[in-house]
Amino acid sequence: MANTVLVGAQWGDEGKGKVIDYLTDRVDVVVRSQGGNNAGHTVVVGETKYILRLIPSGILRPGKLCVIGNGVVVDPISLCEEIAELKSQGVEISNKNLLISEGAHLVFPYHKLIDEKREIAVGRNKIGTTKRGIGPAYGDKIARVGIRLGDLLEPELFKEGLESRSQEVDWFLEKYGAKPIDWRELSRVYLAAGEQLREMVTNTVLELHRLMEAGKAILFEGAQGTFLDIDHGTYPYVTSSNTTAGGACTGAGVPPTRIDRVVGAMKAYTTRVGEGPFPTEDQGLSDMLHAMGREYGAVTGRERRCGWFDAVATRFAVIVNGIDEMAVTNLDGLDQLETIKICVGYKRAGKGVDSPPACVRQFGKCTPDYIEVPGWKESTTGARKYEDLPENARRYLEKVCKLIGTRLGLVGVGQEREQTIVVNERERATK
Numbered sequence: 551m552a553n554t555v556l557v558g559a560q561w562g563d564e565g566k567g568k569v570i571d572y573l574t575d576r577v578d579v580v581v582r583s584q585g586g587n588n589a590g591h592t593v594v595v596g597e598t599k600y601i602l603r604l605i606p607s608g609i610l611r612p613g614k615l616c617v618i619g620n621g622v623v624v625d626p627i628s629l630c631e632e633i634a635e636l637k638s639q640g641v642e643i644s645n646k647n648l649l650i651s652e653g654a655h656l657v658f659p660y661h662k663l664i665d666e667k668r669e670i671a672v673g674r675n676k677i678g679t680t681k682r683g684i685g686p687a688y689g690d691k692i693a694r695v696g697i698r699l700g701d702l703l704e705p706e707l708f709k710e711g712l713e714s715r716s717q718e719v720d721w722f723l724e725k726y727g728a729k730p731i732d733w734r735e736l737s738r739v740y741l742a743a744g745e746q747l748r749e750m751v752t753n754t755v756l757e758l759h760r761l762m763e764a765g766k767a768i769l770f771e772g773a774q775g776t777f778l779d780i781d782h783g784t785y786p787y788v789t790s791s792n793t794t795a796g797g798a799c800t801g802a803g804v805p806p807t808r809i810d811r812v813v814g815a816m817k818a819y820t821t822r823v824g825e826g827p828f829p830t831e832d833q834g835l836s837d838m839l840h841a842m843g844r845e846y847g848a849v850t851g852r853e854r855r856c857g858w859f860d861a862v863a864t865r866f867a868v869i870v871n872g873i874d875e876m877a878v879t880n881l882d883g884l885d886q887l888e889t890i891k892i893c894v895g896y897k898r899a900g901k902g903v904d905s906p907p908a909c910v911r912q913f914g915k916c917t918p919d920y921i922e923v924p925g926w927k928e929s930t931t932g933a934r935k936y937e938d939l940p941e942n943a944r945r946y947l948e949k950v951c952k953l954i955g956t957r958l959g960l961v962g963v964g965q966e967r968e969q970t971i972v973v974n975e976r977e978r979a980t981k
Contacts, residue, residue: 552810553768555798556877558775559814559867561784561822562793563847563854565879566815567593568962570607570771572970573813578766579615580608581758583801584791585773586623586657586687587632588680594965598639604629606771609641609648615761617754620653621791621801623687624699626743628657633746650747651754652700656740660719660731661686667726679824688790690715699751702744709737755803762808770798770809776867777822777906784910787826795871813959814873816864818881818946821845821854827914830857830893839883858891858920861953863906868956875959878947881939882963887925890946894953895919923949930963936973939963 556573558564571593574580587603593610594600602609604624606616618624629650633643661683668686669679679685690696695718697711716733723730762768772793777783779793791797795812799805819835822828836856839845845854867873884890896903896916907913926940933939939947939961951958961971 553762553770553804553808554811554813555770555772555795555809555871556813556815557772557795557798557867557871557873558778558793559816559864559871559873559876560775560820560860561777561828562773562775562789563821563823563845564775564815564817565877565962566772567602567607568879568965568967568970569813569815569877569960570769571595571610571967572960573769574608574611574614576767577608577614577769579617579758579761579768580606581617581619581754581768581770581798581802582606582622582773583619583770583798584621584793585789586682586684587625587628588682588684588789592965593967595967599965600636600639600641602636603632605632605636605643605648608769608771609636609643612642614647616648617758617802618648618650618654619754619802620651621797622651622654623657623684623691623791624650624654625657625683626699626702626740626747630743630746645749645752648750649752649754649757650699650750652698652703652751653753653755654699655687655691655696656699656702657683657687658697658740659683659736660715660723661690663723663728664726667723667728671726685790699744699747702740703748703751705741708741708744712737758802758804762804768804770802770804772798776871777863782870784826784906784913787824787910795873811875812871812873814867814871814876814956815879816867816876817879818859818884818950820857820860820863823847823852823854827910827916828855828857829863829896829913829916829918830860830891831855832857832891838886842883844880844883858893858918859950860893860918861950862893862896862904864950865954866906868954873956875957876951876954877960877962878950878958879962881943881947881961882930884925884946885929885931886927888927889922890925891920891922892950892953893918894921931969933963933971934968936961936971939971 608614926942
């Protein structure tokens with residue numbers, strides 16, 4: 551399988567965890583290269599549901615090595631809690647199957663407070679963050695005042711770093727009317743977490759290159775989705791990292807010449823969480839999916855906004871990521887519909903628009919141009935081969951892939967591992 555990047559082709563929550571879990575069976579190493587614990591991947595194995603926030607989904611496969619790369623921002627308290635939760639579910643975790651970059655930046659309680667207070671301060675112009683401090687942590691990284699995981703393993707160096715931040719942070723929190731930080735307690739708790747993680751912290755860049763030289767196949771696991779990318783998304787309603795395929799290289803320390811394939815993940819419809827433009831949003835479809843118990847955030851529990859499949863936006867995602875093939879998830883969410891809409895273009899001020907505008911205000915004024923296709927009105931959850939799918943379901947999948955300009959690789963028809971249908975012949979050959 552060589553080295554593969556998996557990216558979300560929409561606004562995140564595309565079901566990447568399930569796709570990663572499937573692809574992990576064909577690789578040796580799984581790398582998380584950006585984001586923080588604001589992203590969640592849900593994987594169902596048998597009767598057990600695993601919710602992963604920072605740890606790559608490959609941790610659920612015995613014999614696989616998981617890596618948290620330098621591009622990730624790490625809340626060490628949350629990470630220790632996640633490790634404990636997985637261990638309570640019978641998952642073995644040690645430095646034999648989990649390594650963490652010493653260059654990953656830390657998320658602190660004051661980042662969360664700043665995140666929350668900023669959202670309150672802007673009122674109706676809020677971005678809709680998870681308030682987990684991810685943006686402020688990346689902000690410190692870019693401002694060159696961040697503290698990294700490797701610093702946490704050197705107590706005196708760590709304390710110096712905290713002291714250098716205390717004056718500015720206290721001033722900031724005072725301006726926002728927030729309670730001051732207990733720096734001594736913060737230091738104690740974080741140093742204790744550092745000791746728990748110590749055996750797993752290393753120079754992951756060198757380790758990944760050693761593994762590549764040894765011929766190991768690597769899967770780079772993306773968090774969030776293309777339209778939450780800090781550069782290419784619906785700015786400012788985005789996350790604070792590069793969620794597109796190029797982010798895997800900078801966030802893991804691997805050159806683009808070592809990437810062999812890019813797989814995109816998308817839902818058979820479209821969802822997004824938080825604020826920002828969403829041309830195909832449809833309240834009726836949202837109500838139907840929520841009534842089915844679907845489309846609630848794995849980390850936050852928030853209702854996701856739901857809409858019809860947007861071929862215009864997803865075609866742009868294919869271009870900017872260089873997606874070779876697509877994994878389509880949640881096809882079964884459309885099983886009960888008589889007809890299904892597909893957005894094939896936008897209109898703004900009476901004129902056609904064939905790509906998402908870079909300006910969020912212009913994007914917000916776009917209205918969808920739909921075609922309608924017949925639904926299949928039967929369950930797809932029992933399908934295990936592409937030929938098992940209803941004819942109209944296959945036509946729908948083939949139509950959307952033609953519109954976005956890529957081939958179909960996988961289809962998901964439920965949360966279970968077994969509910970993954972292999973379409974691409976290259977994947978069939980390795981199954």
